[in-house]
Amino acid sequence: MDLYKTILRRIIIMSSMEEVETEETVTCLHITLYHPCQEEKQVFRSLKFHKRERRRVDEVAKFGRDSNICHYNLMDTRVSRVQFTLQFFRQLNSSELGFEIKNMSKKTKLIVDNVELDYLNKIDLPWKCIIRFGDYQLLMQRQDGESVDYFETCFELAQASLLQERHLPLLQPIPECGISPSLVYSQGVRPIEMDENDL
């Protein structure tokens, strides 16, 4: 009788294991953000850090100033209402999933590593790249997953400019707060105090 019970229990455990759906991994875009005046202006204050945010694959992830339109809000009057968009897609003739970026700003170029995007230009994001516009620097790195229903984003804050590491040239013109990020961090100069109107 005990043997019967044991066998029955094993059968139940095995069949319940089979019924559990295979857990699916989700592609995550890790975004490390840097702005030379973040400490004063808190331009990233509306973003959630170290938290994976899940989006449906048919959503266009919008980054910009207008919180009514953008999922990812940059608190900075110099930023366009929609600065850029990210979209999920699957590579033709491949199972590789990735992101397309499109510049939605008429006034500011968007630079992906060394490729300049004008207004309405789009490009497929490399697996790892640095995005720049104005004073903003975003290191984007894709963590591959299997899901074709969702993707995720996850933000981190960089304490120093991301460009030195990658040996990319600093952007012209002069940054918004008037001090080059390399000066701020290499010479220990703190950014000048901001007027409230600048916020």
Next chain:
Amino acid sequence: MDLYKTILRRIIIMSSMEEVETEETVTCLHITLYHPCQEEKQVFRSLKFHKRERRRVDEVAKFGRDSNICHYNLMDTRVSRVQFTLQFFRQLNSSELGFEIKNMSKKTKLIVDNVELDYLNKIDLPWKCIIRFGDYQLLMQRQDGESVDYFETCFELAQASLLQERHLPLLQPIPECGISPSLVYSQGVRPIEMDENDL
């Protein structure tokens, strides 16, 4: 005095001409639609024909069954909630404006001329092309314009299959109403009557 009046009038006309903004042309995607059972099922009944519809460039034009999500609604239970999307963009290092198409259907391939798009695959539309999915055929032709704020769409209805003209192979499997479009039109056979449940 008359001469004075004439000169004054000319000056007024000239200056008012200068003040008028240059009229900007808008890129228009002309879409000619065909479905073998349109006459019976009226799958295109919610679309406006011979009317240019203007959209903002940041809008994703969605085609599909779900009228809550899609601008362009196909009245057919065989169509996915969102079948495909169209997006406006500007070619990199060029002033050329165009459209990107993305297949949003998990169950049906989208064929652009002879390129098969699976779910989440995308491609830039050629200037003129034929899109196919299931029994649907769409001839898409771009009329170039200058605006970077808007694009337009304009629909027409085709009375016969678009494939003969372009010598494209008919799609497998057998069309929804059980009769091949080439049979319907080349042999004058009318499609069989539909049950209400098929609608």
